[in-house]
Amino acid sequence: MTSPEPHQPILDNPFVLDLFAGPGGLDVAGHVLDIPSLGIEWERSACLTRYAAGLDTLHADVSAVRRDAFESLPPEINVLAGGPPCQTYSVAGHGAGRQALDRVKVYIERLMAGDSDHEIDEDLKTLTDPRTALVLEPLRYAIQATRSPNREHRPYDVIVLEQVPAVAPLWEHYAKVLEETGLPDGTKYKVVVGILATETYGVPQTRSRAVLIARREGFGEPSLPVPTHRAYEAKEWNRKNGTGAADQARQPTLDEDTRSGSDEGLRPWRSMRDALANPVGSHRGRTTPFLVRSNYGSSGHPGRRGVRTDRQPATTVTGRISRFVVFEHLDENVVYEGPRFSMNEAGMLQSFPPDYPWSGTAQAQQVGNAVPPLFGAHLLSSALGLLEPDPETLRKPWQRATEEQRAKLRSNGCGAADACTDRCPQAKDQVPPPSSVRPRKGKKEAAG
Incomplete structure (x- = not known):
């Protein structure tokens, strides 16, 4: 053959x-x-x-x-x-x-x-x-x-x-x-x-x-x-968008051109907002801008730890996804703790379809693995x-x-x-x- x-x-x-x-x-x-x-x-x-x-x-x-x-x-x-x-x-x-x-x-x-x-x-x-x-x-x-x-x-x-x-x-x-x-x-x-x-x-x-x-x-x-x-580069993102939560809260929109990478013919990487903003199935959509704080690393790269906004990809989804703290901000000066990711949302960040029927116990571990x-x-x-x-x-x-x-x-x-x-x-x-x-x-x- x-x-x-x-x-x-x-x-x-x-x-x-x-x-x-x-x-x-x-x-x-x-x-x-x-x-x-x-x-x-x-x-x-x-x-x-x-x-x-x-x-x-x-x-x-x-x-x-x-x-x-x-x-x-x-x-x-x-x-x-x-x-x-x-x-x-x-x-x-x-x-x-x-x-x-x-x-x-x-x-x-x-x-x-x-x-x-x-x-x-x-x-x-x-x-x-x-x-x-x-x-x-x-x-x-x-x-x-x-x-x-x-x-x-x-x-x-x-x-x-x-x-x-x-x-x-x-x-x-x-x-x-x-x-x-x-x-x-x-x-x-x-x-x-x-x-x-x-x-x-x-x-x-x-x-x-x-x-x-x-x-x-x-x-x-x-x-x-x-x-x-395109690949996501944390240093490039921080250089263009600031590194702190306050910096990122002041930027409610994102021009695709500012997403790191300039490879011709490649689409911009998908953000958490891309995955979760729109209602679909039983998912109501997360329309309020948010920050996610994780003390868990991502793919062995320490530079990917910490806080990410909904305009970035999620850090590596692990069995600890249910512990990730989600902060929502009403404006650039008011930030409060919002609802954490549901298993449906965690699955969507893994690219599972909405309403995937997570069952039994240790569901966060199932998603992360x-x-x-x-x-x-x-x-x-x-x-x-x-x-x-x-x-x-x-x-x-x-x-x-x-x-x-x-x-x-x-x-x-x-x-x-x-x-x-x-x-x-x-x-x-x-x-x-x-x-x-x-x-x-x-x-x-x-x-x-």
Whole structure:
């Protein structure tokens, strides 16, 4: 097969398996692109959100499915995607994953060499934080696909992964072995890796992600998605608009020309006002200018901390989004604390559609952990040779699943229409044990 032309689909019927699927960021991206997907997620509340959103889901441990139920997965799946949990790699976490990077690279080499799963599993038990090993699961799934009789030993055609920037060295090592060594059966891939800023793809939020896109040999050279919007530069913004709340309160409007960046052909980055000002669905719109104060960093860049106005992108949306303090000002001298972001609004800052049915507990954590759907749509589009996604699709209210649809999805995902069953992960296992590794005292950490 020759290399496809730009925007020429490389697969006739793409079908995505979304590992560590969370509340549905990549699945919503697939919905925008009319691509079916199946998500595997072990956290109960995230599954409740997915069922309410009408997303096909297995409430299960990704590792357990690979070990015990891989043959039950639909054999027509040809795209592997996912974002393994980032806590041990994020600079907001304890750092066990960052400190184990070299060890994890050795495990990658061993997997590609065909070492037994049992031996590797035993060795992985020595890691300080067991979540560190989850970054290996996409590779283990790729290998398992070639050993699956149900799939007739057919490899995945496309792999799309995203994680916090600290995982970039592992994605680079993935790329090296996928291109040079190949899977144990000899399958090789063409791979591209990069660190991308989500605001350059129209997400109203500054968030940096390490991404990997791989195509099986014969399906052409992969490429990273082309940015559609300008990058946000905090220093440039502060130089033009002032750095204090009073300075920013005195500027009720914003000429697009003052938004940082002058790249020809790129649209201005989207602000919180762009995302939240207009009423849509049950969202009434935030028409009063506001400031957001966060003591949580953004994508590891200390310069992005602090106060932002509604005329800037949000800082990285994390599980602490519900703690962000929102100040509204009636005029340049009167500022008061207004309502904090609702989960609907927090989701919209992640580019989820309005009225996405956030369910269960820890909803702020679900929002913060999710892949921004618009960003995910750009990744899938580039990986599959599709046209640039239409962001307007994500600005329309999401249609909640009917009770009948939700019950059917939960029966498939949990085994019962209104309850978890013995096949679901147990509640006591939902929260991994705390890592013994702690940040150095006095060191300020930022969000992943």
